[in-house]
Amino acid sequence: MNKILDSIPTVPVAETMETIMDWLTSNLSALFSFIQNGGKNAMNFITDMLISIPPVIFILVIALIAFIATKRKFGLAIFAIVGLLFIYNQGLWEELMNTVTLVIFSSIIAIIIGIPLGILMSKSIVAENIIKPILDFMQTMPGFVYLIPAVAFFGIGVVPGVFASVIFALPPTVRFTNLGIRQVPRELVEAADSYGSTGWQKLIKVELPLAKSTMMAGINQTVLLSLSMVVIASMIGAPGLGREVLSALQRAQVGNGFVAGLSLVIFAIIVDRLTQSFNKK
Amino acid sequence: MTKIKVENVTKIFGKHINSALKLVEQKKNKTEILKQTGATIGVYDASFSVNEGEIFVIMGLSGSGKSTLVRLLNHLIEPTSGSIYIDGENISKMNKQQLRAIRREKMSMVFQNFGLFPQRTVLANTEYGLEVRGIPKEERTKKAEAALDNAGLLPYKDQLPSQLSGGMQQRVGLARALANDPDILLMDEAFSALDPLIRKDMQDELLDLQQKVRKTIIFITHDLNEALRIGDRIALMKDGKIIQIGTGEEILTNPANDYVRTFLEDVDRSKVLTVENAMIRPISVNVEIDGPKVALKRMREEEVSVLLAIDKNREFKGYITADDALEAAKRGEKNVDSILKTDMESVTPDMLIQDVLGIISESSIPLAVVKENKLVGVLIKGVVIQSLASDTEEVTSNE
Ligand SMILES: Nc1ncnc2c1ncn2[C@@H]1O[C@H](COP(=O)(O)OP(=O)(O)OP(=O)(O)O)[C@@H](O)[C@H]1O
Ligand SMILES: [Mg+2]
Numbered sequence: 198m199n200k201i202l203d204s205i206p207t208v209p210v211a212e213t214m215e216t217i218m219d220w221l222t223s224n225l226s227a228l229f230s231f232i233q234n235g236g237k238n239a240m241n242f243i244t245d246m247l248i249s250i251p252p253v254i255f256i257l258v259i260a261l262i263a264f265i266a267t268k269r270k271f272g273l274a275i276f277a278i279v280g281l282l283f284i285y286n287q288g289l290w291e292e293l294m295n296t297v298t299l300v301i302f303s304s305i306i307a308i309i310i311g312i313p314l315g316i317l318m319s320k321s322i323v324a325e326n327i328i329k330p331i332l333d334f335m336q337t338m339p340g341f342v343y344l345i346p347a348v349a350f351f352g353i354g355v356v357p358g359v360f361a362s363v364i365f366a367l368p369p370t371v372r373f374t375n376l377g378i379r380q381v382p383r384e385l386v387e388a389a390d391s392y393g394s395t396g397w398q399k400l401i402k403v404e405l406p407l408a409k410s411t412m413m414a415g416i417n418q419t420v421l422l423s424l425s426m427v428v429i430a431s432m433i434g435a436p437g438l439g440r441e442v443l444s445a446l447q448r449a450q451v452g453n454g455f456v457a458g459l460s461l462v463i464f465a466i467i468v469d470r471l472t473q474s475f476n477k478k
Numbered sequence: 479m480t481k482i483k484v485e486n487v488t489k490i491f492g493k494h495i496n497s498a499l500k501l502v503e504q505k506k507n508k509t510e511i512l513k514q515t516g517a518t519i520g521v522y523d524a525s526f527s528v529n530e531g532e533i534f535v536i537m538g539l540s541g542s543g544k545s546t547l548v549r550l551l552n553h554l555i556e557p558t559s560g561s562i563y564i565d566g567e568n569i570s571k572m573n574k575q576q577l578r579a580i581r582r583e584k585m586s587m588v589f590q591n592f593g594l595f596p597q598r599t600v601l602a603n604t605e606y607g608l609e610v611r612g613i614p615k616e617e618r619t620k621k622a623e624a625a626l627d628n629a630g631l632l633p634y635k636d637q638l639p640s641q642l643s644g645g646m647q648q649r650v651g652l653a654r655a656l657a658n659d660p661d662i663l664l665m666d667e668a669f670s671a672l673d674p675l676i677r678k679d680m681q682d683e684l685l686d687l688q689q690k691v692r693k694t695i696i697f698i699t700h701d702l703n704e705a706l707r708i709g710d711r712i713a714l715m716k717d718g719k720i721i722q723i724g725t726g727e728e729i730l731t732n733p734a735n736d737y738v739r740t741f742l743e744d745v746d747r748s749k750v751l752t753v754e755n756a757m758i759r760p761i762s763v764n765v766e767i768d769g770p771k772v773a774l775k776r777m778r779e780e781e782v783s784v785l786l787a788i789d790k791n792r793e794f795k796g797y798i799t800a801d802d803a804l805e806a807a808k809r810g811e812k813n814v815d816s817i818l819k820t821d822m823e824s825v826t827p828d829m830l831i832q833d834v835l836g837i838i839s840e841s842s843i844p845l846a847v848v849k850e851n852k853l854v855g856v857l858i859k860g861v862v863i864q865s866l867a868s869d870t871e872e873v874t875s876n877e
Contacts, residue, residue: 387554388593392607392658393582402609406597 218349229350236356240298247294256281259467266474273470280463287456289438293464296427296437299355300468303362303423308416311367315374315412316400325375332368340365340429348433358426358435366423373415377408413476420472424465438464480566481662481694482528482551487560489520489546489718495558508717519718520546520555526713526723530661531692535709537699539741543718544698548664551696552585553577564662582611585662586655590670592647594639600626600650601635607658618657625657626650645676649683656691663695670699681708702742706730714738731755753834754827756862757847757855762786765795769813770806773798786846786853787818794846794853796820824848827855831862838862 264274318325347357389399431439445454498517521543528534549555608618629649669677706726713723722734733739763785787795802817824846847855
């Protein structure tokens, strides 16, 4: 029995994929290195800027935003002050700023790509039928698989880290944008149409405002997913808290690993609560 | 003048439209067609026209296709076949821009659950139609505020719809429609979500409004009383077909078939029956010729105790009672002048029974029905009550 099965030659999926990747890297190398350099410069610039802000001011500003965003409650603000001071105290401030940049970049890019895709999906059944399985595929893949094309295209460093994070973090924004628009009550869509709105007017004036809170839930997930990619992306040389975790892991330094991990958790909680409270307004 | 003309319009939802159409022609009913083809008949072969300034009511049970029909009029739903003309223009042949122009300028819609945008203030909601037309901010605010003012809602302009009661929200819905100054108002069960008292207020307001601005109104309802109250004409739908069109009076007195008849059973008859439907032939005495003896003889023959008095021209003069006639006969009087009473109330044949119920229940004698001074009938308490309770059959045969 096995003989029959073995007599079928291996279907060359891996080889084909490799050929495609080779073709892409060799033919589009100019584009990729442009993105690599430009991206790196932009991100270094932002990180340097963040680092140049005195930590006390940075912490106070975050606390103030937290205080306002949570409708004048002290909880999150106090947590932010204590948590960020702890990170500073542990000498991880620069790493934190690198992580902030990485998360900001990958989230923003994911949102910029995700929202239009979600809108497209909500407007066209064909688009929905094409995009949905791709999203399913993307979400079932383990995150580090995306490191392979990232490295192939961009080498190592922060840019491939962002690339992998964007792919990993994209699906929730697309899905929730689609869902939010499809959930707009039929009567309101009819109201918009019956008054002679163009498709664009309907989208801007009615659908997006009404889909907003659903979309924000998706964006919140996207931000957290991109944060969760930080550690994985550090495998290909992305700087930040993730790299600390990774190197502690490689050297079996339990204490350092715990501190870096805890710092990541603190940062994640602040980001999560902040994006959620924006939604509640 | 004809404002809206609908010609053989059919809308079928789903696939297999052709096989569904064949089955309709074979007089298969809606559920059978759905079972066999998976297609739903929304509207089938509807034809009617609506005159300018008319309130045209479309009535029918749930699922009969009312909403579909009204949405065909502004092309929110595209017809499977047939044509719809607005001011003589075939809107089924229009491109997107032309259709938008019609929706923006000629017709506005009012929705069952108000259709207000929850994130916009009352004012911003009212401005919506003007906003999408690109009317400058200042002008559209002025117009929207005027529309809100007419509805008595100006003080609430900065509130969100959710802060208003249902009745007020629907007034905003109406104000939003009117701010556009459309020729045509499409109202899909606009008052159905309101509680009965507010609903009646809104009906009154709509009628008042109609007195002032004369729009062409397509009003959907599943409530016959509402239809009769506000409709100039009523179209009755069943399973996507229009089965009767006419004034409330015509439909009530002459139901097209059993379906209409059963539909009519729950109607409060007093609201639509007129005096003419309930009056009976008057037994009268001619004051210029007849004396007490003739009067007494007639009362005996007709078994009544009161005669209505008229002159040679059938003009209503009053009445005489049996007791008085007997007295006068004993006194040997030759005419009825001395016993003629004039305190009888008179009504006209086109008044609603509803409106004369008060008079009739307080009066111990019948009411004279007078048209242009001439006596045409008499209204007797017992007969009125009987006609209110009777079924359609008897009202029809009363005629
Ligand atoms: N978009 C649609 N797709 C499929 N079928 C539909 C659609 N819209 C309406 N229908 C069907 O068409 C028929 C008529 O529906 P419609 O909404 O016009 O009825 P209606 O008279 O307004 O009822 P109601 O009083 O419940 O509002 C129903 O059988 C309904 O299921
Ligand atoms: Mg309906």
